[in-house]
Amino acid sequence: MIRLFLPLLMLGVGPVAVVEEPMPTDALMRTLAEGDLAQARGDQAALAAAADTLKLLGARPAEGQDDLSSLWSQQAQAGGAVHAGPVYRGRALGPAYRRGSLAAGGRVTLRQLFLAGQRAQISVARATGIAASLSVRVRNADGGTLCAKPVAAPQADCAWLPLFTERYAIEIENGGSAPATFYLVIR
Template identity: 45%
Template sequence: MNPLLALAAPMLLAAAHPQEPVDAVSLAVARGAAAEAAGDGRAMLDAARTLEALGARPDSEGADLAKHWRALAQAQGVRDKAPPFRGRALGPAYRQGVLAPGASLATEQVFLAGQKAVVALVPEPARALNIRIQSRDRKNICERAAAAPRVSCAWLPLFTSRVEIRVVNQGPSSARYYLVSN
């Protein structure tokens, strides 16, 4: 295969099949976490750039992964020649956390009527995490076991409403995760 065509193929595929913002952010978070675990500064910088380009930001309680990975990459001597992309004011958000064995996290979020809602869970590899999303009246919207690199739930709310997002660690050891939503 022509090397230029091989490089262009992923971009052509991406243009033909645009990703949902939560999909793109959760994949970038998974790649960045794997790069950090492997000590790959170049890949951490690439993940940071992706998050910045998508306008992803931490929720009110989280650390900024793009800044974190950029700093780690620079500490390894990786130089960033491109200016940082500032992104848009609104967009997907992510939260990082660690759950002890048997522990759970419950958080609430409002999703707007008629706009696709997406929540993704990026678990640490080989961890037994589950995600459940319920409406205010306790009806299940989505419930899935998470496997690396990610699992996502998507739905179209008929009414603007608050939902509960619950992440549960059913495994025998602590598990780090990222929760990404739009």
């Protein structure tokens, strides 16, 4: 009897599908995610390409953050990747990026100056492969909320036009029960 059912059971069992989250749509956030994936996989050529792309996008680390472009480039060269580097260094004042981690229930508040009359935009994405319950909120100098969103795949974006040059508070919160890593891009 078991001989009859065993082949039938085996027909119903297929390969387990691995579901990957979509990559962020923002070019800078996608590059950060691709660089992290390349680093985790030990893919030195892809790591060098991500380092070059960060340079080409004109991105620079936020204050107190590692320069991932330089770090990844050094790691790729140490791992044997051969690349000439980007031909163009990018703009002097490009977007800023930050990679951060939050403990379960943790929150971080960053203060950023945005100029009056110039479009302001931030984007937040979870690190690839990490299921987290992150949210982002932007508050003006008076404490009023301009934007409040959950960070769902592939990313959460907040954009506004400041009427006055002032500092805005960017709050990222981990409402989940596990630590979470995120990317923040400020334009």
